[in-house]
Amino acid sequence: MTKNTKIALIGLGLLGLGAGMYFYFKKKATSSQDPQKNNRKIEIKRS
Amino acid sequence: MATLTLNIPERKLLSPSTWGNRASIANMVKKITKDYGSFIKFASENSKISPEIIASFIAVESGGKKDAGGSGSVTQGLMQWNRTYAKNFIEAEKKLGRLSKAEEDKLRVYGLTFNSSGQLNRHFNQSDLVKPELNILVGSILLGQYVDSYFDGGKKQNNWGTDENGVLRLDRIIAVYNAGAYGDTGKKARTGNYRTAYDLAKAVNPTTASYIAKIYGVNGSMDVATSDVKADFTNLK
Numbered sequence: 001m002t003k004n005t006k007i008a009l010i011g012l013g014l015l016g017l018g019a020g021m022y023f024y025f026k027k028k029a030t031s032s033q034d035p036q037k038n039n040r041k042i043e044i045k046r047s
Numbered sequence: 048m049a050t051l052t053l054n055i056p057e058r059k060l061l062s063p064s065t066w067g068n069r070a071s072i073a074n075m076v077k078k079i080t081k082d083y084g085s086f087i088k089f090a091s092e093n094s095k096i097s098p099e100i101i102a103s104f105i106a107v108e109s110g111g112k113k114d115a116g117g118s119g120s121v122t123q124g125l126m127q128w129n130r131t132y133a134k135n136f137i138e139a140e141k142k143l144g145r146l147s148k149a150e151e152d153k154l155r156v157y158g159l160t161f162n163s164s165g166q167l168n169r170h171f172n173q174s175d176l177v178k179p180e181l182n183i184l185v186g187s188i189l190l191g192q193y194v195d196s197y198f199d200g201g202k203k204q205n206n207w208g209t210d211e212n213g214v215l216r217l218d219r220i221i222a223v224y225n226a227g228a229y230g231d232t233g234k235k236a237r238t239g240n241y242r243t244a245y246d247l248a249k250a251v252n253p254t255t256a257s258y259i260a261k262i263y264g265v266n267g268s269m270d271v272a273t274s275d276v277k278a279d280f281t282n283l284k
Contacts (some may be wrong), residue, residue: 041048043054044097044269046055047058
């Protein structure tokens with residue numbers, strides 16, 4: 001494995017970590033503590 | 048994850064032609080997503096209410112006019128909620144642990160903060176009503192409480208926002224949103240045990256019946272939002 005490949009892999013890892021943290025904190029911020037509200041999903045079906 | 052199903056449209060109800068034909072309703076809903084899409088998306092993510100439902104209430108309540116109702120009305124604005132009661136149901140949302148951090152942060156942007164007892168620092172005023180982002184946020188919180196069978200700040204009876212099969216009773220929610228929880232129409236919606244939206248619409252006052260048909264019926268706002276202009280909601284989810 002070349003030095004450039006290692007740098008690229010570390011970069012990708014950091015990018016993935018950043019994206020993961022973004023979505024984790026976004027979900028946390030938009031979630032209430034109420035399980036009924038927080039775990040509710042509305043599925044719209046065409047009749 | 049509890050999944051509530053909602054079947055659209057209610058085939059036995061027809062949106063009144065006096066409100067507009069199918070194309071004009073579709074155009075109105077499309078414009079609402081264009082004008083207020085980012086606000087609807089934020090409110091939907093936090094209230095867990097589908098953007099189609101939020102946009103439909105905006106359509107039927109104000110036609111997408113941010114100052115609808117006039118400056119003398121306590122229900123002025125996009126979603127026409129009553130500012131007299133808003134402080135109470137927002138405080139209830141906080142006390143019940145239902146308010147998300149993002150929602151609380153957003154309220155703070157508009158100068159609405161909670162003290163250590165969970166009380167807001169002030170009542171909602173006329174100026175708050177005509178701010179689209181705040182109006183949509185507060186209206187969506189109220190809708191979320193109705194979906195979860197809360198009203199007047201608490202859960203005072205068994206489920207009425209959904210039925211025993213996990214079907215979302217949007218007709219009951221529309222009726223309570225439009226006519227209030229305690230009047231004849233509100234009581235019929237919460238406790239009347241009407242089997243279908245059609246049955247409830249037949250039983251309530253004509254104005255509320257019309258609201259139910261406009262949102263829930265054929266050619267209504269939910270009908271077009273989930274078909275004709277479905278693509279406009281893709282980015283809001």
